[in-house]
Structure formats: structure tokens, C-alpha cells
Amino acid sequence: MRIAIDAMGGDFAPDEILAGVIESTQYIEKGDSLILLGPAEIIESKIGSKELKKYADIIRIVNAPEIITMDEPPVDALRKKRNSSISIMNKMAADGEVDAVISAGNTGACVAASQLRMRNIEGVNRPGIAVVFPTFEGPVTMCDVGANISCKPINFYQYAIMASMYSKHVLGIDNPRVGIMSIGEEENKGSDTVKKARELIKSDPKINFIGNIEGRDIFKGKCDVAICDGFVGNVVLKLTEGLVDGLFKIIKHELMNQSMLLALKFRPVMMKLYQKYDYHEYGGAPLLGVNGTSIICHGSSKARTIKNAINAARKYHKMQINEKIKDYLATTNVKGIDEQYQNI
């Protein structure tokens, strides 16, 4: 399998990205290759010629001299910077030169480039980013977290299907329970779009749909898949991040106020929890619905994140998630549903 990695994407690029790539060389399977994209001279000098020679069978560099920054408007950036890593790697995927792309760079640009080059899976209207939240009760897959901020019912329905496939075949959850994010458990709660989406998802008996879920339910083991629009999902994702950081900060503060010794004893527990329940553990979020394997990583990805993202890309590709989505969609009257619901 050939995996392309954006060496210049993310707040800690290229150092952490490259460190993650080197680390992952010991885990990948025989015959797999890792293709690094970015300005060749930067990547070469960072890795060093000795190391590059050592990994000559695994690592290859493709020169991508232009860099899309984190805050550039995505579509503009892609139009202007055709020689950026994000542009080139997605074109390579479309041309069959790589089997997966990974980037921790500008999320909007990654989504747009994958959609533009890979195209959507037949029957999918809009792709969605699926993030896995590691919780005490098990991993919860949330889709969408930022690709599509104004969802129609058909998008929610397709997210339910695609995220279920991911939960089942990548995370190994049998018959995953799907909930739709709303503001109360009762059927009458939620926006008109959410209500129509619920009706649509409910009409498909193959989905293990449990109805509305609330914010608190994500961490309470009530569902395995949480469906929402990209605005709500993005807020949830970033809030979780901020709240976890904030809580550990106040715990540390309070412990130090009480006793320095207690604070010191708590430190390894905190570090362990941080690792165990850190969503970087899942490495990256697949862009579900594009005709290829596109893994989007957090902007603050470290070496560990990239190593895990490479693993996630392999699993996604080997488990043929896209084929499974296609097969599922072929069994539904998706075209009819689409026409019926697309203008809502």
C-alpha cells in the first residue's frame, strides 16, 4: 500500500510529521511505502541523507514546493497553489499513484482537494469528517465535524450509514447504535432538519437507530455513532479538547494547593489518562464519502498522531470501507430518497 503524507501540514510540521513517519516504518507491512510531500530540500535536510538511505525501500519524497497555510481560504488556496502538498497528493490519489493521503494541514483545503480530485462515492451527496472520541464506555464515532456546516436530511442519513460502516469494520463494533444529536430525548425535540433526518434514518431498518441523543450521552455509552451537522460537530470536538485541558489544569492547581506530594503522585495518572483517552490516539479522521482514503489530522498533530494516522489509513484501505459503503448504498433506494429529500 502506498500512503502519501503531507510533510508541511500542521502546527508542528515538518519536524513532528517526519518523526511520526520514521516511527511508523517499524509498524508498516512489507511492500508498503510512505510518500512524503513538501519542499524536497526541506524534507531531505530534516531527515538527513543517512536516514533516507536507510529507509530507501520505504520512504520516497515527492517535491511540492508550495505551502498552503492553516488560515488560507481553502478554495482560493487550492486554485493558486497547484504545487502544494495538499493539491499534489490528492491528484496522485485520483491518478492511482497512491492509495491514501494524510494531512494535518488546512482542513478546508484537504476536504476540498479530496472532493475535487477523488470525487464522491456514487450516491453520496456530501462527504463528512468522522472523528473518534475515546470514552470510558468505548469509542464513539462522530460525523460530521466540519466538512459540511449546513446539512440536509439526506446528508445526515448518509453519515449514519458511512459512520456505521466505519464503526463496525474499523473499530470492530458489532451493529453500532446510531444517535442523532439534538436538544432532548423526545421525538418532538430538535430543528426541522434534524426531525426530517430522524424520519429518514428511521425508515431504514438496517441502521441500528436509537433516535435523539444529547451532548451528555456521547460520554455515557449510549451510542457508538453520533450524527450531527459540521457546525455542531466542530463545536463539540473543540469544546471537548478545551474542557479536558481546562479540567486537568484546575485539578493540578487544586492538588498543588493541597499538597505538592499529592500533585506529584497524581501526575503519572494524569499522563496515562491523557494518552488513553486522547483522541490523537485514533490518529486522524477519515473523510467519509470520497472515492479514496483521505485522513485528516488535527492541526496540533505530534509524531504519535501521524504514526496512528498511517495505521488508520492502512486499516481503512485494507478493510475496504468505501466498497462496503458502495454496497450498502446499492441496497437502498438512495436515488429516490435523494430526490424526495434533496430540496428540504
Added chain:
Amino acid sequence: MRIAIDAMGGDFAPDEILAGVIESTQYIEKGDSLILLGPAEIIESKIGSKELKKYADIIRIVNAPEIITMDEPPVDALRKKRNSSISIMNKMAADGEVDAVISAGNTGACVAASQLRMRNIEGVNRPGIAVVFPTFEGPVTMCDVGANISCKPINFYQYAIMASMYSKHVLGIDNPRVGIMSIGEEENKGSDTVKKARELIKSDPKINFIGNIEGRDIFKGKCDVAICDGFVGNVVLKLTEGLVDGLFKIIKHELMNQSMLLALKFRPVMMKLYQKYDYHEYGGAPLLGVNGTSIICHGSSKARTIKNAINAARKYHKMQINEKIKDYLATTNVKGIDEQYQNI
């Protein structure tokens, strides 16, 4: 001041509600009275005649034999149950018989009853529920968290004004920084409604507007006021609740795995944090924008929550927040803005 309290609202009613009322008798000012609404015989038997006699100068019971349950459709329930505590207390407020109402019951019914009876403050299109998040960096007021799930730009603008007044005059934050919840810091990020709302808020130089904020910023001291629609706000509120619970659960689990002694030592720290950063600390959420003082409490309110809510109602009323909102709105071209933006 006369404060009406719904004795039958919430998961732990009437016991916890009544316990909170009794507890608060030691804090209220001379001349204040607490009016309890619910089936008179239940309230009387729960408090007991001896206690009732003791507090005869402070506590009064108004019989409201009907009970609106937590999951009843609000408008239906209000129409059918005119003798419920929520119906009667809001009517009493409208008739000038009480100065504030407090309920931990069906939120939708509380919002609808207060709107119906108290009416909106002149110039306010839709009221919003403002919740205070206690964070390490100070309290953050978020509005709306569930009264209005499909907001127009004018609603966001009015929430910015009203929540600023609350933050300033009730929480004592000078010139509160207002952010609007979005999915990125950049101006081009967000839904069309959020973008238009941002433009509108920005056009008012009296608001200390800092632009877009993300989920993580709420706990990072970036803003004092966070504006969002009721759908997003409700998800944020409940997610925070679930995540805090979930995190303490995994910390406890991990500590017990390591050493029972360490877990025992951590327990008082956890309890202290739970109290200090628990949003029940602020007692209840004011419904901003109605022509009266309406405090909405969490369904799982305990005695402490109710005691704090009574305190919050007093502060809201005494600080004349509604007068301050009226004064502010009189200085803006709110009618003109309204017409310009109301159909977006």
C-alpha cells in the same frame, strides 16, 4: 421582594426544592417572601406544620394542583394545565403579585409561560436562556442554551447586548468580551447566519466584540460572553455536563487501579472541584428578554441549586437588569436593524 418557586419542578422535586427554600430563609433580606407553588397538601405535609409556623412571615403557599411533567410538549401542557405551578406563577408575575419566578421543571414550558405572560421587553424579538459556566479563568455567560433553536442575526445581536448586561451587572465583569460561537477564528468561517450576526454585532461599537470563538475558547479565558443559537448552546451545556462526569469517572477508575489510598486522597479534591466549578453554583439561568425575572433551573437541581437560584433572582431583580437592557436598546436603532435583518 416576592419570589415564586415551583415546588414540583425537577427530578428531585418536591424534597430538594423545599430543602433549598428552607435553607435560603437564612440568607434572604428582611421583608422578602418566598411563595411556593404546587399541590398545597403535598407542600404542607412535606414541610410540616411546625416548620411552616416558624417561617410564617417568609413562606407562603399558593395551591397549584396540576403538574406539568418534564417531557410534556410545552405549549400543549400550558394550554391543558392552567392550574399548574408554571402557569400560575407566571400569571402572578404578569399581574404584579410576585417579582420573580423560579422553576426547575419543564424548560420549554417555563420559557413559553414567561414569554406568554410577562411578554418580551420592548425591542427584544426572542428571549434567550443565559447559563454561566464557571471556568478556571472566570465565569463565562453563554446565551442561548435552548429557548431559540433557529436564530436570526437580530437574535444573536440582542443576546450579545443582554448577556453583556448580565455579565457586567450580575457577575461584576467590567466591559465583558463577547464572542460568537463558530468553527474557526477567521472571519470567513461559519454559517451565513453567524456571518451576518457578526457583521451586525460588529456595527455596534458599545459591544466589546472579539469576533469568532471556538468550542475550546470557552474554557481558555478568551471571552466573558459566548453567543450562539439554542441548539448549539444546549449541546454545549449538556456535553460539558457529560464530559465532566465522564472525566471524573475515568480519573477515579484509574486512581483505584493504581492505589486505593491515592484514590481516597483524591476524593476531597474532586469534591471541592465539583463544588467550585459546578454550574449549579450559579443556581439557575435567567431567561433574558422577558419583561420580568424568570430563572430556569437545571432539571437535576438539588437544594443548593435552588438556594443559589433564589439568590440569583434577587440579584437580577435588584440590579434592574431588565431596565438596563431597555435603556441600552433605546440607544440603538434597533427597530431599523430589526426591519433590515428580520427576514434573513
